[in-house]
Amino acid sequence: MEKINRIVQQYAVIEAIIISIIFTYIISLGSNSKYALIIQSSALLGAFLFVLLALLAYKVLITFDLLKEWPVIFPALIFSISIVLGLYFFEEKDNLLNVVLLMIALTGIIFLMLVQCYRYLAKIKNQSHFLFKPKYFWLLWLFIFVTWLPAFLAMYPGNLSYDGVPQLLQTIGHQGLSAHHPVLHTLYLTYSVELGKNIFGSYNIGLAIYSLTQMALLSSSLAYMVHQLIKRRVNKFFVICAILFVSINPLIQIWALTTTKDIPFAALFIFSFILLFDLVKEPKVFLRSKKEMLKFSAVLILLCLLRNQGVYVLLFTSLFVFWAIKGKGNKLRFSVSMVGILVIIKLILGPLSTIAGVSPGDSREMYSVPMQQIARVYSLRKDAISRDQLKIIEKVIPEGYLVQYNPLVSDPVKSGFDTKNFDKNKSAFIKVWADLGLHNKRLYLESFLYGSVGYFYPDTIPYWLWYIMYDGAHPEFSPIKIERKPLLKTYDHYLRNFSEKLSFQKIPVYSLVVNEAFPFLAIIFSLGYAFYQRQYKKVALLMLPFGFWGTLLLGPVIAVRYAFPIYVCIPFILGLVFIDENQKEKI
Structure with a gap:
């Protein structure tokens, strides 16, 4: 292996030039995509690409370590396949040879980029924070909640949309409870709007109660996630980016005010993700703590009651967590606890629901x-x-x-x-x-x-309807009358343009950050780094968002709300890159 490394490093200049010539040629001439046409039309751009690739290849090859860096080929290949599939599905139906050539070239280029990026990340040291105290969680929570208030005023009293009306028809419309929609969420929505009607004589106030409580739940989970990054001494600049991502992101703000089960599910998904990290990191301590196991069990049960796919994702993730946990005693405790949790979920969704008169879903x-x-x-x-x-x-x-x-x-x-x-x-x-x-x-x-390409290819949004049903859905069937009264019309206009006119698509980088494919890219990037660093506990942990992403591929439509639970986890998914899985935190 050392001999191969020396040969690669010795001829790095020649190899870099050859690699750049081949990859530039394939991208510019071996494809008929719109991106290749841009390069073909500009000699200057082609020359710039050649020099850039040559410099990147040289930078990687001059210190190349085959034993350490070969696993990076896997995330590079996955990224390449996702790009090529999306590109040729939406842009050009090119011949098979060109598709294969482009995939090889992209894999090589992305490999070089990832190796250089991972090398840089490996040098970043953990940093202590001035917010390294428990009380600052409350300040983070308050900050996020307050930054969302303009959206609440703009969308007042909230967005009764998607399955909100069908769920209210089950209760207020007297159609009877059905497991087609999560009963827990149906009751939460119903009691909220009924509270406003019974106390204040207004369903509008009732929807506002729902919106504010859902905002509080989601913002608390996001604040907890950011505080966990701080606790684990993640890079300060990244923490600042995470705070901005969860606070001023219009996508998160709009969904926080929309009546869909995906939002409380997303909050619980965040808590589950972080609790699983604690379990995998220190299983002996976690599994013997009654307090931690009670929190863990309660969160997972509620998670699965809000979405049926939660059970399948939990089973899938458990296999990897079981593998990552060391010690027979720890494995046994984990297995027993998971069986107990699944039995309770089965009882609630089965016999107890039947006794309560809940009709089964289709x-x-x-x-x-x-x-x-x-x-x-x-x-x-x-x-x-x-x-x-x-x-x-x-x-x-x-x-x-x-x-x-x-x-x-x-x-x-x-x-x-x-x-x-x-x-x-x-x-x-x-x-x-x-x-x-x-x-x-x-x-x-x-x-x-x-039905799936939008979850891994970010350049096209193939959703058949507008991005977000900003003005609600099915008002003609609603058993309650809701009147939208924007109190901040300028901000309402901004959110409407974001939702329906997809104005964000015109802005580079930002258009990627608010895309439903972004969670997939973040998961693969973080998984690649975990393999690069041989941090296999993180691999097991990342199976939770990855497993959830896998269920999206089997859904009825590509829609950002389905990806929302892993979208809001992006700061922690990427933040794992900065966390030392063997470091003990003090807080």
């Missing part, structure tokens, strides 16, 4: 991907479906819904999905789905990407 929500794939084949290659296959399909999804196929959202097809008939014909339907997939691989892949 399992069709789980099948968005296969129903969209079948509908795409039906829409574009109906002749590829036999009569017998079509009969089985139409038992579950009638033709009237298949013809409504929209590649960007599954709701038109999903609304006609007959769950009872699916349960009766499950094996036959799955067989048809598999058979069609074998003969229509490209259509199946395209269908999957239409």
Whole structure:
């Protein structure tokens, strides 16, 4: 290994020039994308790119350490694949050879960039903070909450949107509680608006109560997250950036005032993330502390009651946490506690919900991907479906819904999905789905990407509707009357432009920071650094946001609200880079 390092370092200049020539050529001539066309049209830009790549390659190769730096190829490859998939899905349907060449070139370039970046980060020392005291958590919480007040006044009394109206129809509309939406959140929303009506005679005040309490919950979790970064002596500049990210970010402000289960779930997700870090870092202390285990159990139970996918993400993450924990006693304690938590969740969502009269949710929500794939084949290659296959399909999804196929959202097809008939014909339907997939691989892949590419490719927002339903949803069906009364019209205009006109897309860097693909990029970057530093406890911890991201790929539509729980975790995800997993904190 040392011999290879010496050879690479000895001929670093020649190697850097060769690498730069190859990569520049592939990017400029080996692709027909809009980015390549820009380089082709400017000799000066092409020359600048060549010099920049040569300098970067030389900087990396002159001190190259193969044994230490080879793992960086994996995040580089993942970034490259995500870019190429998105680029050729939305921009150009180029030939396979050009796609492969571009992917190789991008992997090499990103590898060089990541190695240099990771080297720099490894040199940064932990720093003590003037805020290194418990009482400053309350100041952080107050600061974040106050910075959100202009948004509250602009959106007063809040944004009754998305599933808010259907949830109120279950209670105030007397349709009966259903597990289709989290009962815990339905009751929280209902009691909030009813409190305002019963005490102040106004549903507007009731929605304001919901908005303010949700703001308090989310801002407290974000303040706790930032304070944990301070506690662990993370770089001061990064902490300042984290504070600005959670306080003045219009995306977070708008969602904090929107009636969707994703927001309280996001707050609990942050608490879960940090508690898992404490567990993985010092399992012996954490697992023997009744106080910590009580907090841990309560947060995870509430998390899973707010979203069904919480259970699957928890199971997935537990496997890696079990691997990261050392000592048989610790592993046993962790396993027993997780089984206990899952049993309690199962009891609440099962027998106890049935006793309380909660009707079960519809399992069709789980099948968005296969129903969209079948509908795409039906829409574009109906002749590829036999009569017998079509009969089985139409038992579950009638033709009237298949013809409504929209590649960007599954709701038109999903609304006609007959769950009872699916349960009766499950094996036959799955067989048809598999058979069609074998003969229509490209259509199946395209269908999957239409519902997922926005979660890893940030240059295009393929959401079929506006970015955020800023003015609410389904007001014609609402059992309560809400009247929006903006008290800060200028700020209301700013937030509206952000939500509906996507004005942020015109601003470099900022457009990436407020994109639903940003959490994925942050997770892969942090995972790459953890492997680079051989900090495998962090790898286990990052499986929580990564597992959640994986569930997004199976959802009905690409939407930023679904990614919001991991979006707000970005400061801690990236902050892990600065944290020494073996350092003991004092606070």
